[in-house]
Amino acid sequence: MQRKEALKEESNLLPFLKIEGKRKLSGYMKVSGAKNSALVLMAASLLTNEVVGLRNVPQLTDIDVMSRLLRAIGSKIRQSSNILKIKTNKLNDSSSNLPYDLVHALRASFVCIGPLLARLGEVKIPLPGGCRIGARPIDEHIQGLRALGARVEIENDYVVAKAISPQKRLNGARITFNCKSVGATETILMAATLAQGTTILENAAQEPEIQDLAKMLNKMGAKIQGAGTSQITIEGVDYLNGCLFTVMPDRIEAGTFLIASAITRSPLTISPAIPEHLEALIIKLQECGCLIECSGETISIISRKSLQAVDITTSPFPGFPTDLQAPFMALMTTVKGTSKIEETVFENRMQHVRELQRMGAKILLEGNTAFVVGGNNVKATSIRGGDLRSCAAMVLASLVANGTSVVKGLEHLDRGYEDFAEKLNSAGASITRTHSQVQKTSHRTTKTYEDTQILYSDTEVA
Ligand code: EPZ
DSSP states (O other): OOHHHHHHHHTTEEEEEEEESSOOOOSEEEOOBOHHHHHHHHHHGGGOSSEEEEESOOOOHHHHHHHHHHHHTTOEEEEETTEEEEEOSSOOGGGGSOOHHHHHHOGGGGGGHHHHHHHHSEEEEEOOOOBTTBOOOOHHHHHHHHHTTEEEEEETTEEEEEEOSTTOOOBOOEEEOSSOOHHHHHHHHHHHHTSBSEEEEESOOOOHHHHHHHHHHHHTTOEEEOBTBSOEEEEOOSOOOOEEEEOOBOHHHHHHHHHHHHHTTOOEEEESOOGGGGHHHHHHHHHHTEEEEEETTEEEEEEOSSOBOOOEEBOSTTSBOGGGHHHHHHHHTTSBSEEEEEOOSOTTOOHHHHHHHHTTOEEEEETTEEEEEOOOOOBOOEEEOSSHHHHHHHHHHHHTSBSEEEEEOHHHHHHHOTTHHHHHHHTTOOEEEEEEEOOOOSSOOOOOGGGSOOOOOOOOOO
């Protein structure tokens, strides 16, 4: 059965994973295209009225929601498995007033404010709001757009932005971000490509997804230098062309697989994966006692039976990625010794601690610092991931638990991991995806995206 049909059928039911513990893995795991790159590349396609073709796009619910948002404002999208062709030669009225429900369903879509303001000279977009891991402010996005010559106001839960110049065109500026923000760097980078004059970004985020974005924009005719460093220079141009671009491999999925190898003490080979994107994790896994070999875009890992606890502190790239903090904590529950895990990027990204404790893990949580006393066998039980990466952590912990676990919260997992259970099963895991009848509730609950599986829209042919 096709993926979308299967998920549509599930949408009225509560899907969950049944995971048999104490299974070894072996062989090879394929890494999909990067969700956090594909999403911003889709937004960047709004900067041109020509066709932008994206290859290696992962099939995920976040991608489906972004496609629905772009279609709602006038984009024509043709999708065939991992290839997206997007043409936005005319934007409709919604483009200057983006659909509330879709922006709220996918807060990452807020970066569309950059390309739409650059292309239209004005845009109204709902405040994306916070999520389970934090308040997710957008002050850096707003300050940056104001510096480029836009009037930006917040009016009743909307951000209204207008280019001040009579030609409704943004002007280059020197902008220093107060904090390293991936999204704000992406928003301003895209807006600056069509501005009049040169923009210099200081204290820019350095994540690989920003390098992927700059690579594609330059292929479209932009003039960007320094992406991947903290200083990026953009010389504005009048027009951007379409292009064909391949999304980079997902470094967070690749890192999750490396941790799956370590937690099950199994040898694994994963590809495609770019070792430079995973340096901080690789160093920590090696400190822990794993043997890792990188050759081109293939990474092989062997984990000794006895691994040691190591401390991690998350930080912006090239530091240890916050998106791998939860999976890494699952690993630390199985190794000898006590590890200190500090989350410094998001203020509420420790929800997996409670679930791991319910599995018998010994974890002391003080604010955003967890002390994990490893070496105890976690026991199988019914657990729920509260966000995308904590859900992945629950799956990894279940792989080594005594007994068969039930992992709920798949609406989060399906946002960021393509065929996660199938890929693990192909390496020897025993995971079945099933569902229980949804409990009819008497009261109407206002469901947000996190609680509701967005129905897959039928793919309209562009
Ligand atoms: C991106 O989110 C990723 N999402 C996140 O991945 C990732 O965890 C995060 O970067 C950090 O690497 C996508 O790319 C779609 P930020 P983003 O702006 O851009 C503060 C996942 O699991 N901040 O770099 O929203 C903010 O509060 C997701 O795949 C401001 O203060 O993250 C946070 O503390 C989760 N003001 C810090 O910066 C702003 O205007 C980093 O946020 C913007 C951000």
